[in-house]
Amino acid sequence: MFEFIQRFFGKPTSSATAKERLRLVLLSDHLSLAPDVVEALKHDLIEVISRYVDVDASNCDVTFEQREKQVAMLANIPILGMRARPKPPAPPPPSPPSAQAVTEPTAAAAGGGRKKPVRKRRRKALSTNTAPQAT
């Protein structure tokens, strides 16, 4: 009954805490990335994207999530506006500034992670899912 009251007041159960700890530890195991590396990745990611569009760097959110058979990287980067590109690598797509700029989730196999033998079913694939926010 005491536990019921605990749950009622929103204190997470110890199994919920265990589940969350497990999720985080496996994430770092699978990616073989230390938290500071994740932070550096986030920094560089924002830097690259801001070469093309104005982003709201203070409200960027980069998280990792265990998907069915891989770890997905989810980046939520609010776009403030388009930036006049100094040298477009290709003819710019005729899209209005408010439209979705980068939407295609691109899956690129990333190596590393578990030492040999690499298991196919859990190979780490970083899929960048950049969901821009309309300004």
Place this chain on the structure above:
Amino acid sequence: MIQREEAPASSAVPRRRGRAIVITSGKGGVGKTTTTANTGAALAATGAKVVLVDADVGLRNLDIVMGLEARVRYHVLDVLEGAATLDDALVTDKRVPALRLLAAAQTREKDDVDTNAFRDLIGSLRERFDYVLIDCPAGIEKGFANAIAGADEAIIVCTPEVSAVRDADRVVGLLGDERSVKLIVNRLRPALVRRGKMLSVDDVNAILRLPLLGVITDAPDVIISTNRGEPVALDAASPVGASYREIAQRIIGTLTTPPVVPHDKSFIEKLFGSRK
């Protein structure tokens, strides 16, 4: 004495080949040896010819759990080094005549075992037995490499704990894609799960994503039977024994339904009498 297991493709005589299954976990103390002993006893009780191989060289325990410690005269390394024949070293179980044990060496080290020689030994055992169960040591070093070398199936034993799941996850990765890997969740306490104080079977398998072979509850029967050196799987009255017998049937293939996860009745269910 020990022949290479790989018969040439042109071989006209089809060889009998039993199944070699390694019982592993990564983490120590989750119940690999108990699982090996009980699964083996339950398999042999169906009439199948079963041999249990203790691959935990240096920390021999399977003979104790089986209650066969007094009968062990030769061990794995004696066989590998030619000091004893396989027949000399195989110990027949007290209760189930179809069950044999090949004990580990207690005063040697895992590095003394040659991985290829061990693989060949498992290969020759597969020609004589229907099931070769290999009790893997904890860890992921040489002893692990030896234990998995000859096995093409694996059973992961995992308890509902963060550390055990993490290690199991690592071991599943090391086992590779070429082995069939299944899961036994051991030492589940349904009352704690219901109260949110223990990871559930679903929580564990949301991470590991393996076919579930069985769920063993944390019951006093297991401790008592281990004290006596009598596998609980042979105790017809024990519910945990029944779980092991079901695991054996799933391995054989005579039972195809997934395991029923033990469920603790809530206060309300107890009050109104759940019919499930």
